[in-house]
Amino acid sequence: MADIHYTNVRIFDGGGEAPFMGEVLVQGDRISRVVKSGQGMRAAPIVGAQVVDGAGAFLMPGMVEAHTHFSWNDQPSLDAIQRMPPEEHILWCAEVAKRYLDMGWTSCVGAAAAKPRLDVVIRNAIEDGTIVGPRYLAASQEITVPGGLGDTTQPHLPQSDFAFGAIVSGAEEMRRCVRMFVKYGVDSLKINLSGESITGMPSDRCQFTDVEIATCVEEAKAWGKRVAAHARSCNSIKRCVKHGIEVIYHASFTDEETLDLLEQHKMEHFIAPGLAWLINTCHHASEWGLTPEVTKKMGYHRELEAAVETMKGLRRRGVRILPGGDYGFAWTPHGTNAKDLEYFVKIVGMSTMEALLSATAWGGPMMKRGKEIGYIREGCLADILLVDGDPLADISILQDKARILSVMKGGEFHRAPPLRQARTMTRWAA
Amino acid sequence: MATSDNSTLFTNVRILDGTGAMPYSGSVLVQGNRIRTVGRSTAALSPTGATVIDGAGATLMPGMCEAHTHFSWNDSATLAGIQTMPLEEHVLWCAKIAKKYLEAGWTSCVGAACAKPRLDVVTRNAINSGQIPGPRYLAASQEITVPGGLGDETLPHLPFPEFSFGVNVNSADEMRKAVRMFLKYGVDSIKLNLSGDNFTQDSPAETTWMSDAEVAAAMDEVRVRGKRGTSHARSAASVKQSLRHGIDVIYHASYSDSESLDMLEAAKDRIFVAPGIAIILAMLYEAEPWGITHAKAVQMGYMREWEAAQESLRAMHKRGVRILPGGDYGFAMTPHCQNARDLEFFVKYLGFTPMEAIRSATLYGGQIMMKPDELGVIKDGYLADLLLVDGDPLANLSILRDPKRILAVMKDGVFAKSPEIAAQRRWERAA
Numbered sequence: 138m139a140d141i142h143y144t145n146v147r148i149f150d151g152g153g154e155a156p157f158m159g160e161v162l163v164q165g166d167r168i169s170r171v172v173k174s175g176q177g178m179r180a181a182p183i184v185g186a187q188v189v190d191g192a193g194a195f196l197m198p199g200m201v202e203a204h205t206h207f208s209w210n211d212q213p214s215l216d217a218i219q220r221m222p223p224e225e226h227i228l229w230c231a232e233v234a235k236r237y238l239d240m241g242w243t244s245c246v247g248a249a250a251a252k253p254r255l256d257v258v259i260r261n262a263i264e265d266g267t268i269v270g271p272r273y274l275a276a277s278q279e280i281t282v283p284g285g286l287g288d289t290t291q292p293h294l295p296q297s298d299f300a301f302g303a304i305v306s307g308a309e310e311m312r313r314c315v316r317m318f319v320k321y322g323v324d325s326l327k328i329n330l331s332g333e334s335i336t337g338m339p340s341d342r343c344q345f346t347d348v349e350i351a352t353c354v355e356e357a358k359a360w361g362k363r364v365a366a367h368a369r370s371c372n373s374i375k376r377c378v379k380h381g382i383e384v385i386y387h388a389s390f391t392d393e394e395t396l397d398l399l400e401q402h403k404m405e406h407f408i409a410p411g412l413a414w415l416i417n418t419c420h421h422a423s424e425w426g427l428t429p430e431v432t433k434k435m436g437y438h439r440e441l442e443a444a445v446e447t448m449k450g451l452r453r454r455g456v457r458i459l460p461g462g463d464y465g466f467a468w469t470p471h472g473t474n475a476k477d478l479e480y481f482v483k484i485v486g487m488s489t490m491e492a493l494l495s496a497t498a499w500g501g502p503m504m505k506r507g508k509e510i511g512y513i514r515e516g517c518l519a520d521i522l523l524v525d526g527d528p529l530a531d532i533s534i535l536q537d538k539a540r541i542l543s544v545m546k547g548g549e550f551h552r553a554p555p556l557r558q559a560r561t562m563t564r565w566a567a
Numbered sequence: 568m569a570t571s572d573n574s575t576l577f578t579n580v581r582i583l584d585g586t587g588a589m590p591y592s593g594s595v596l597v598q599g600n601r602i603r604t605v606g607r608s609t610a611a612l613s614p615t616g617a618t619v620i621d622g623a624g625a626t627l628m629p630g631m632c633e634a635h636t637h638f639s640w641n642d643s644a645t646l647a648g649i650q651t652m653p654l655e656e657h658v659l660w661c662a663k664i665a666k667k668y669l670e671a672g673w674t675s676c677v678g679a680a681c682a683k684p685r686l687d688v689v690t691r692n693a694i695n696s697g698q699i700p701g702p703r704y705l706a707a708s709q710e711i712t713v714p715g716g717l718g719d720e721t722l723p724h725l726p727f728p729e730f731s732f733g734v735n736v737n738s739a740d741e742m743r744k745a746v747r748m749f750l751k752y753g754v755d756s757i758k759l760n761l762s763g764d765n766f767t768q769d770s771p772a773e774t775t776w777m778s779d780a781e782v783a784a785a786m787d788e789v790r791v792r793g794k795r796g797t798s799h800a801r802s803a804a805s806v807k808q809s810l811r812h813g814i815d816v817i818y819h820a821s822y823s824d825s826e827s828l829d830m831l832e833a834a835k836d837r838i839f840v841a842p843g844i845a846i847i848l849a850m851l852y853e854a855e856p857w858g859i860t861h862a863k864a865v866q867m868g869y870m871r872e873w874e875a876a877q878e879s880l881r882a883m884h885k886r887g888v889r890i891l892p893g894g895d896y897g898f899a900m901t902p903h904c905q906n907a908r909d910l911e912f913f914v915k916y917l918g919f920t921p922m923e924a925i926r927s928a929t930l931y932g933g934q935i936m937m938k939p940d941e942l943g944v945i946k947d948g949y950l951a952d953l954l955l956v957d958g959d960p961l962a963n964l965s966i967l968r969d970p971k972r973i974l975a976v977m978k979d980g981v982f983a984k985s986p987e988i989a990a991q992r993r994w995e996r997a998a
Contacts, residue, residue, distance in 0.1 A: 258656055
């Protein structure tokens with residue numbers, strides 16, 4: 138692949154400072170040079186590098202989605218996701234993986250898959266070039282208990298093939314389950330610690346015994362894997378801290394004690410609230426029978442209020458809050474994930490700078506890649522977006538594919554910037 | 568970057584129309600998914616808003632049809648190596664291969680069997696819905712076989728059907744059930760293994776072991792749903808069995824006798840033969856890296872089969888039986904997308920003229936795809952499946968397997984492989 142020399146770009150480097158005009162040189166899969174340019178200076182040409190003159194466009198690190206479900210298939214229920222046959226499901230995942238990269242998400246953290254191997258196979262297929270997609274950490278299915286969130290079996294259809302999640306009861310079943318997913322090659326185990334109001338078990342309830350949770354974490358750690366939890370209730374969040382579960386999804390309900398606890402352990406956890414799910418379930422799901430009256434009864438309005446207060450509190454305390462979460466339902470379609478950044482600004486009260494950092498600088502450690510990802514700095518992996526406009530002035534432009542002029546992952550253009558003369562009428566063959 | 572009105576004009580091309588007629592200079596206008604006008608003159612048609620492709624004398628020919636395709640064969644050296652690929656990986660493999668066939672110029676493929684029950688159906692559906700790129704495709708069932716026959720890969724101590732490459736049936740009733748299952752899944756054809764194969768030494772090519780009652784039950788169900796029967800039939804007896812039961816597509820047909828040749832000739836307007844001779848040649852001469860020396864291949868019976876196959880297929884060709892390219896690409900020794908070698912083999916070994924070889928991939932391709940009046944030739948109103956080829960395939964058929972010489976591939980009026988444009992060679996990009 139040719140080296141790429143971005144000139145005349147406004148660089149947001151992921152460090153939190155105001156963007157500056159400059160140039161970026163990409164050699165191989167990494168950023169090899171970042172130069173600030175003075176006013177009126179012209180870029181020195183570099184032999185053999187393809188020049189991309191950004192004409193002042195905004196250059197930023199590729200974004201990291203912290204809570205991704207490629208296998209959710211834009212359907213209105215867990216059952217409708219689960220019923221997709223495995224052959225169709227894997228093709229769906231491949232299609233969606235590409236869509237994420239199209240939209241500027243160059244890394245995604247799998248948060249659970251709908252069938253045992255979907256995430257692992259997609260990650261491997263991306264890595265070996267069979268399909269196109271972001272860097273990816275593969276998750277297990279949701280591990281749950283009989284009757285808990287993710288148990289979609291019915292009394293007369295108890296076969297495990299009908300279940301959305303992997304259902305365990307007791308420490309030994311938990312251990313077997315974790316080992317199975319580790320054998321399949323997951324990067325993380327997903328455990329459903331709290332309920333979810335739409336499934337019948339309310340969000341502020343807890344499932345699982347401490348012994349079961351401890352077994353899950355112990356076994357995962359033995360294999361060097363990460364644990365991520367669906368934890369909406371206050372108690373389930375505390376259990377995440379207690380058991381050392383690194384990734385806390387949702388974290389809606391808190392009290393002062395929980396907030397303080399998270400603050401004390403803030404560099405040990407990542408929070409990805411998935412606010413889009415709450416907001417859209419409350420206000421934009423009537424088409425699927427979930428009118429505001431219905432979702433109010435379910436408790437979602439109360440939860441949304443609580444979650445916003447929690448996020449405000451966590452933000453004040455410097456806990457890392459990351460974008461992404463539960464896109465892939467009918468009312469939160471895949472590809473619209475950058476809405477999360479807008480919610481962070483408009484509802485949680487983040488500055489646009491904080492919102493951008495949540496998708497970049499915090500994405501590196503979330504991807505277990507430290508500072509290799511999420512920065513425009515020498516030596517970092519060349520995951521780079523070129524954006525038409527200024528996300529610091531209007532964070533919502535990151536939702537618009539047309540404004541994301543190009544997407545580079547690992548030094549290669551997934552979407553190349555538009556050519557100056559692409560509209561020529563005559564093509565010449567031979 | 569198609570223009571908004573979605574029409575394309577090929578000018579300055581040498582049109583090899585696929586009917587067997589000699590090529591002529593002209594231009595072709597494509598509108599929507601069909602060929603609107605074929606101009607038989609060097610004067611270009613009026614472009615009126617179309618994207619103009621100046622072919623600079625390149626050959627424009629119909630997209631080719633592969634008559635015996637196994638997307639799910641994964642370039643492995645054994646059936647077990649294909650069978651043990653997990654389901655999820657297998658689907659992604661099929662998707663990847665489908666795209667490669669299309670870009671290599673095979674705009675239509677006839678599925679000849681898949682390695683797991685739904686692979687072909689799912690791939691076809693994903694192509695048709697636009698989810699993945701790929702050729703027009705007719706989806707096949709798995710190979711249906713008998714215990715111990717070609718495709719039964721179960722082991723005595725591991726008798727589970729999941730371990731089997733094909734579906735094993737052992738009576739007319741079991742056959743009916745298996746066929747109904749595949750028809751429920753949505754296949755376009757049912758594949759029956761009527762003869763053995765030298766690849767599997769316990770059921771060699773000249774053995775024929777399915778009962779007439781079993782084959783009749785299968786074809787009965789096939790007819791009920793208006794689908795097609797196809798057969799793996801290397802032995803003369805299996806070819807005759809295919810013809811007796813109304814199977815339309817006969818794969819291999821290596822061995823013959825005068826009776827089978829007469830029967831084939833009598834049915835020549837109905838049947839297609841896709842011999843897949845590449846695998847025989849590869850086993851004889853190119854399989855040493857996978858442990859099959861020439862001596863071993865001879866001992867396995869491949870030389871005897873090769874001699875018989877040349878004689879049988881030459882005789883069929885003389886009698887006007889339609890012989891089509893394709894077959895058993897997807898093994899380690901016959902990797903996918905070398906399929907156009909078949910055309911060279913037809914000329915070299917079976918007495919075809921180059922024009923007849925082209926016709927076997929084009930005119931006959933439209934017929935085996937069940938679209939004889941709208942696919943396979945360059946003619947007004949036909950579906951716009953077209954290849955732009957650098958050079959003259961009639962002078963050198965091997966250019967059809969050189970990706971650099973396939974300048975462009977169009978399927979259904981849309982480029983699957985676009986001709987290079989001058990601007991793509993520019994160094995500078997501007998955002």
